[in-house]
Amino acid sequence: MGVTRVLAVANQKGGVAKTTTVASLGAALAQAGKKVLLVDLDPQGCLTFSLGQDPDRLGVSVHEVLLGQADIKEALVTTAEGLTLLPANIDLAGAEAMLLMRAGREYALKRALESLGDEFDVVIIDCPPSLGVLTLNGLTAADSVMVPLQCETLAHRGVGQFLRTVTDVQQITNPGLTLLGALPTLYDSRTTHSRDVLLDVADRYELPVLAPPIPRTVRFAEASASGASVLAGRKNKGALAYQELAQSLVKHWKSGKAMPTFAPPVD
Template sequence: MLAVANQKGGVAKTTTVASLGAALAQRGRRVLLVDLDPQASLTFSLGVDPEDLDVAVGDVLLGEKDAGDAIVVAEEAVHLLPSTIDLARAEESLASRTGREHRLRAALQGVLDDYDWILLDCPPSLGVLTAAALTAATDLLIPLQCETLAHRGVGQLLDTVHDVRAYTNPDLTVLGVLPTSYDGRTRHARAVLEAITESYDLEVLEPPIPRSIRFAEAPAYGLSILQTATNHRGAQAYRDVADRLLA
């Protein structure tokens, strides 16, 4: 189970989850994507309208429904545990409940054997939902926009990882950072990656994901870039990252 997290918004968490999910499905893996953001960006990106949903991840976290009741089949052979705006209210309710960090892991137990990969799309915060995702996950991937301000929050995220390992999930592994919106022609982008590896001793997953308007266009079709721009270098980059994860 792979959590994709970074409390800074706009670093391509949702794009990474959707694209890696599609790439893993193309490799014949059974894939479940879990949308843990009340903004439901992943749900929208996969062509599912949150307004049409009767059951979503918030109901599952509150114990009102089983995960299997909420999972829908999206495009590109991936399954989705979708989100709606009601997840914001569910998060408020969870904050005062016992065992809140363990709710997601418990909720997914019943479907673990149905999937080879479960990818968790975390919200842009270090609140209850991200803590629950890190508690449930075996591994963490940190998308990182290659700009100075983008990497300032990595230390805070790693502090949270330290706490999670200490109290709720001692086996959580940080796979490393995935550079996104990368322009290798600029000295600045390369310097940011060097600063990350030196400051935090994190592995940089390659290839970096290039900056491209094609990523912003894909959600309008309810598909990932692997379908809307099959031969684009951004699509190939995500396939290569998926192959690295499988290896």
């Protein structure tokens, strides 16, 4: 693909399978032959834990990298799935306060990633469920952003506020940021309710809803608890959906054409 693609996965609401999406999409892209770096920007370290690393036993983490106390290469670890991870732990909560006092604070991650050159084909950033300086770092470093969205009535509360943040970033720190759309997660195809929520989101926010929707599957919970991605199961519906999404992303990056949508964007 030549140039490194940087994708932020972000939503200020928790519980939307954001970390599952980052881990499983990363694993699917690695399976497709891409060199993938995953970045954990959440002080809770859920991505770090789900990829088999103990957040409490990290020597160097994204915390030191953002504050300029360590080179990014010192912090990178390789996971069992053939992915590279920039891990996080609770120390990162302190970095947010320290970054706020610095000029150019939104660019800390972007600078660190640029120092890697073209070492990776794809970087996927797991942003924390907030609109603070860590999420701004993720959005400023990315060239595109995807918004995982749970298919429930109240799940899209806050989407409007998040989209305004994306617009602010596009106007101030990252004019090249592209909003790919909302990714439906925890989708139950047996109910019309899930479908109605997606159509409402597409209509209300004029936001493309990406296909395929990621189905609700018990393997999500099992995979996170065991320190493996959903793709470890390979044949389950969740894995197949993420593999299809990965293929759509690669085609989008190659052609520049819009990704397939569940509901067409509103004109």
